[in-house]
Amino acid sequence: MDVEFRIRRFDGEKSYWQTFNIPVKRGMTVLEGLYYIKENLDGSLTFRASCRMAICGSCAVKINGKPRLACETQILEIGNSLEVEPLDNFKVIKDLVTDFEGFFKKHEAVKPYLIRKDDNYEEPVELIQSPKELHAYYDFTLCVKCGACYSVCPAAATRDDYLGPAAITAAYRFNADSRDEGEKIRLALVCGDNGVWRCHFAAECSEVCPKQIDPAKAVQKIRFKSAIETIKSIFR
Amino acid sequence: MWQKWFSVKGKSLFSIAFSLHRLTGVVLTIYLCMHLAYLTSIRMGKEVFESFIATTVTPQFLIFDILLVLAGIYHGVNGLRLILHEFGLTYESRKSILYVSVAIVLIVWLIASYRMYTFVMGV
Ligand code: HEM
Ligand code: SF4
Ligand code: FES
Numbered sequence: 001m002d003v004e005f006r007i008r009r010f011d012g013e014k015s016y017w018q019t020f021n022i023p024v025k026r027g028m029t030v031l032e033g034l035y036y037i038k039e040n041l042d043g044s045l046t047f048r049a050s051c052r053m054a055i056c057g058s059c060a061v062k063i064n065g066k067p068r069l070a071c072e073t074q075i076l077e078i079g080n081s082l083e084v085e086p087l088d089n090f091k092v093i094k095d096l097v098t099d100f101e102g103f104f105k106k107h108e109a110v111k112p113y114l115i116r117k118d119d120n121y122e123e124p125v126e127l128i129q130s131p132k133e134l135h136a137y138y139d140f141t142l143c144v145k146c147g148a149c150y151s152v153c154p155a156a157a158t159r160d161d162y163l164g165p166a167a168i169t170a171a172y173r174f175n176a177d178s179r180d181e182g183e184k185i186r187l188a189l190v191c192g193d194n195g196v197w198r199c200h201f202a203a204e205c206s207e208v209c210p211k212q213i214d215p216a217k218a219v220q221k222i223r224f225k226s227a228i229e230t231i232k233s234i235f236r
Numbered sequence: 237m238w239q240k241w242f243s244v245k246g247k248s249l250f251s252i253a254f255s256l257h258r259l260t261g262v263v264l265t266i267y268l269c270m271h272l273a274y275l276t277s278i279r280m281g282k283e284v285f286e287s288f289i290a291t292t293v294t295p296q297f298l299i300f301d302i303l304l305v306l307a308g309i310y311h312g313v314n315g316l317r318l319i320l321h322e323f324g325l326t327y328e329s330r331k332s333i334l335y336v337s338v339a340i341v342l343i344v345w346l347i348a349s350y351r352m353y354t355f356v357m358g359v
Contacts, residue, residue, distance in 0.1 A: 065246025088240075152247065154254060157240035201321050202254035203330065204247055217327045224324035 003075055005033055007045065008085040010092045018042075024075050030082065031059055031070040034096075047096040054210065057144030060087055060151070061096050067148035069210045087151035103147055106163045110171035110189050115182025133178040140173035140218055142211045149205035149215045161194040165205035165215035168196060172218035175225070183225075191226040199223065249334060253314055260311040267304060298356050302349045306341075309348065313341050 003024040008017055020037050031049050038045045047070070049059040054072040061070050062085040064078055075082065090098035118125075149165040156162045171190045175183045190196055199219045206216040242255045274292075278285040291297075317337045320326055326333060353359075 062246075152251070154241050154251070158237055199322075200254055200257075201250075201318050203250040203321075204254075207248040207250065214327070217324075220322055220324040220327060223322060227323075 001076075001080065003033070004081040005037065006081070006083045007037075007095070008083075009045070009095045010086070012094065015092070026076060028075050029071055030061075030063055030068075030073045030075055030078070030084065033075055033082075034070060034084070046094045055144060057146035060146035060148045060210070061085065062087060062151070067146075067151050067208050069146060069148075072210065087147055089151045089153065089156045090147065098147070100147060102160070103150060103164070103166070104145070106167040107145065107170055110163065110167050111182060111186055112167075112170040112174060114174065114177065114180050115185060116179070117181055127179040129178055136178070137173050137176035139213050140169055140176070142213050143169060143173075143215075144211060146210060148208045148210060152202075152204040152208050154202050154204075155198040155200060159194065159198060162198045163190060163195055165199075165219060168199075168222060169213065169215040169218040172222045175222065187222070187226055187229055190222060191230075196223040196226055250330070253317075253334060256310060257314050257318070260307040260314075263304075263307045264311055267307075293356060295356055298352065301352055301356075305348050305352070306345050309344050310341050313337050313344070 001024050002021050005020045005022060006017055007020065008015060010016075020041050022033055022036050022041070024033065029052075031047075031052060034045065034047050034049075038047075047059070047061070049071060050056040051058070052071045054069050057069075059070040060067055062068075062083075063070070063073055064083050067087055070084075084096065086092045086096045086098050090100065090103070093099050143166055145166060147166070149169075150156050153162070153165055156164045168190050171186045174180050175186055196219055199216075201216065201220070203216040205219075206212075206214045209215060241258055244252050244255055274288060277288055314337055317333055320333070321330060
């Protein structure tokens with residue numbers, strides 16, 4: 001069966017649509033379709049991918065208007081004509097490849113690692129955690145940094161410096177970890193002008209996250225904590 | 237730039253609710269300014285004010301009033317929904333709460349519109 005791929009391309013100067021018709025077998029993914037085009041029809045088509053199993057987060061693109069991982073989206077589930085575009089809210093470098101530099105910087109900015117007073121790498125100690133404590137944050141560890149959430153966020157659309165759902169979720173993931181002692185530090189980082197208060201609960205991030213980790217929930221939880229801390233600080 | 241707040245292609249109902257909230261917020265702010273200017277006209281005398289009332293409380297203006305009330309009710313009810321969620325509460329039920337909010341908006345709006353219709357038409 002032949003399927004039409006309409007791809008929004010960008011060559012560094014101008015953006016244009018190009019159409020390819022490719023033979024599709026049952027089970028074939030959008031990423032395989034892109035590889036087919038690159039190998040057989042147009043070697044200049046540029047896209048990013050690595051693991052092909054929805055774990056590295058490299059291949060997120062807009063497919064028929066919705067951000068998805070190209071490697072876990074089957075072509076025939078979408079239909080027999082597809083529109084593939086780069087993610088919104090990111091600068092396009094070439095074709096489907098967008099600039100993730102700022103996105104990763106924001107992730108780094110929230111200190112996404114355990115902060116402890118007794119850090120001792122020479123003589124590490126095991127940190128015990130109960131299953132209940134694990135599940136308080138486990139879902140949020142599943143983020144693959146694909147940027148789908150950021151690409152649909154209306155706050156990120158008009159503020160380049162907004163930390164965005166993924167970074168704030170990473171902050172929440174560590175704040176909710178019973179082994180961590182850095183909550184105060186991270187709260188100060190995500191509650192500033194470019195943080196949680198920019199969120200207007202459009203909640204689209206949770207709708208598009210391919211890992212269904214509910215970034216919107218993490219943002220609201222941390223926002224509530226931030227409100228409490230601010231009120232407390234008035235009486236201190 | 238700001239147009240992106242209102243791009244709803246491919247988005248879920250939650251994003252549409254956000255766009256409408258922003259739109260109605262701006263509409264209400266503009267209306268509030270107009271409304272205050274309108275009320276201030278009483279300082280130019282009772283006649284001026286009453287001539288304003290005579291032009292706006294009319295069947296021709298009814299449609300605008302009905303739309304304004306829709307904007308106000310939507311903004312208010314959706315605003316309460318947002319406050320609830322933004323406190324980190326009831327996140328899991330967000331879909332049903334959105335549907336219930338829309339239903340409340342429509343019911344209150346229909347009742348209000350009927351009331352305004354009978355008042356202006358004098359039936
Ligand atoms: C029932 C009364 C009202 C409630 C419960 C309410 C609630 C809210 C809430 C919760 C927000 C923030 C939403 C967010 O997180 O983005 C908001 C935004 C806003 N409201 Fe209201 N509001 C009310 C009445 C009004 C009135 C009378 C006006 C106009 C004078 C107004 C104008 C605005 C504007 C301009 C915004 C900013 C819109 C945005 O950021 O998207 N609101 N409202
Ligand atoms: S939170 Fe979800 S959508 Fe956002 S980067 Fe992580 S996996 Fe992707
Ligand atoms: S290629 Fe790694 S997530 Fe798709």
